[in-house]
Amino acid sequence: MAESDTSNSRQTPPLMIVISGPSGVGKDAVIQHMKQRSLPIHFVVTATSRPSRSDEQDGVNYIFVSTERFEEMIWQGELLEYAVVYDQYKGIPKAQVLQAFASGKDVVLRVDVQGAATLRRLYPDALLIFLTAQSEEELKERILLRGEMPPDQLELRLATARQELEAIQTFDYVVVNRNAELDETVDTIQAIICAEHHRVHPRKVTI
Numbered sequence: 001m002a003e004s005d006t007s008n009s010r011q012t013p014p015l016m017i018v019i020s021g022p023s024g025v026g027k028d029a030v031i032q033h034m035k036q037r038s039l040p041i042h043f044v045v046t047a048t049s050r051p052s053r054s055d056e057q058d059g060v061n062y063i064f065v066s067t068e069r070f071e072e073m074i075w076q077g078e079l080l081e082y083a084v085v086y087d088q089y090k091g092i093p094k095a096q097v098l099q100a101f102a103s104g105k106d107v108v109l110r111v112d113v114q115g116a117a118t119l120r121r122l123y124p125d126a127l128l129i130f131l132t133a134q135s136e137e138e139l140k141e142r143i144l145l146r147g148e149m150p151p152d153q154l155e156l157r158l159a160t161a162r163q164e165l166e167a168i169q170t171f172d173y174v175v176v177n178r179n180a181e182l183d184e185t186v187d188t189i190q191a192i193i194c195a196e197h198h199r200v201h202p203r204k205v206t207i
Contacts, residue, residue, distance in 0.1 A: 012197050012199070012202040013202055013203065013204045013205070014100065014101050014104055014105055014106045014107065014205075015106040015107070015127050015193065015196055015197070015203060015205070016097070016106075016107055016109065016119070016123055016125075016126040016127065016203075016205040017041075017106055017107065017108045017109065017126075017127045017129065017193060018108075018109045018111060018116050018119055018120075018126050018127065018128045018129065019031065019108060019109070019110050019111075019129050019131060019189070020110075020111050020112060020113050020115070020116035020128065020129070020130060020131065020171070021113065021130050021131035021132050021164070022113070022132070022133075022139065022157075022160065022161035022164045022165070023112075023143065023157050023160070023161065024133070024139050024140075024142040024143040024157065024161070025131045025132055025133050025139065025142070025177055026131065026133075026142065026177045026182070026185075027110050027131055028061070028110070029177075029182060030131060030177060030182065030185055030186060030189070031043060031108060031110055033182050033183070033185075033186045034108070034186055034189070034190075037186070037190075039190070040105060040106070041105060041106045041107070041108055041193075042096065042097075042099075042100035042103075042105045042106070042107045042108070043107075043108045043110075044092055044093070044096045044097060044100075044107055044108065044109050044110075045059060045060070045061075045062060045063050045093070045096065046062050046063070046090055046091065046092060046093075046109075046110060046111070047062065047063040047064075047065055047070065047073065047079070047089075047090070047091050047092075047093055048062045048063070048064060048065070048070075048088060048089060048090045048091075049064075049065060049066065049067045049069075049070040049088050049089040049090075050062075050064075050088040050089075050090075051064070052064045063093065067089065070082075070089040070091070071089075073091065073093075074091070077094070078093060078094055078095070079091040079092055079093060079094060080092040080093075080094050080097060080109075080119070080122070080207070081111070081115055081118040081119055081122065082115075083112065083114045083115050083118065085112055085114070090111075090112065090115065092109055092111065092115070092119075094207065097109075097207060098207060101205075101207070106193065112164075113130075113164040113167050116128055116130075116167075116170075116171070117167065117170060120170060123205045123206075123207070125203035125204055125205050126203075126205055127172055127173075127192075127193075127196055127203060128170070128171040128172050128173070129171065129172065129173045129174075129175055129189060129192065130167075130168050130171040130173065130174045130175070131174075131175055131177050131185075132165070132168075132174060132175070132176055132177065133176070133177060133178075134176055134178050134179070136158065136161070136162070138179060139158070139161060140154070140158060143157055143158075173192050175188050175189060175192075
């Protein structure tokens with residue numbers, strides 16, 4: 001499949017594109033692959049209070065801050081939305097989105113399902129894409145590939161994923177991210193973005 005053109009040729013308002021789904025479906029891999037295609041999109045870096053992993057870079061994978069600093073960001077209204085995920089804060093810095101919109105760029109937000117529900121409530125015209133694995137067994141294998149995980153923690157992740165699957169009806173699109181088909185997944189997301197820029201009645205997000 002040829003790469004879809006995501007350029008905003010009709011000068012429709014920039015899109016707030018929310019990519020969400022259960023832990024382990026490959027949200028980070030999909031977004032990294034989109035970045036490699038040099039699309040005219042701003043990829044918002046999420047802020048979090050959790051410690052960074054050995055393979056993560058501050059300001060690239062996440063903006064890593066202390067719990068105290070994150071709570072300060074909440075009180076000062078610096079976040080579009082935030083949530084507590086597995087006992088740690090995660091949130092979307094507002095300034096990044098405002099700057100991208102001012103330049104006419106679409107923005108991509110990578111959030112959990114809880115965060116997507118908050119964004120839907122606050123910004124009804126946001127474009128919500130639910131990313132999922134082909135099966136629960138495939139999802140379980142992906143979670144296990146991340147490293148050793150106690151059985152109770154694994155079951156918690158899977159139980160949470162089952163619950164989050166029930167939220168699909170609140171999204172605009174669902175995309176299956178199959179193993180070894182990352183290009184196809186990104187092609188589909190690009191096609192969705194392109195189609196959204198050709199709506200008769202464009203989405204318009206006001207912050």
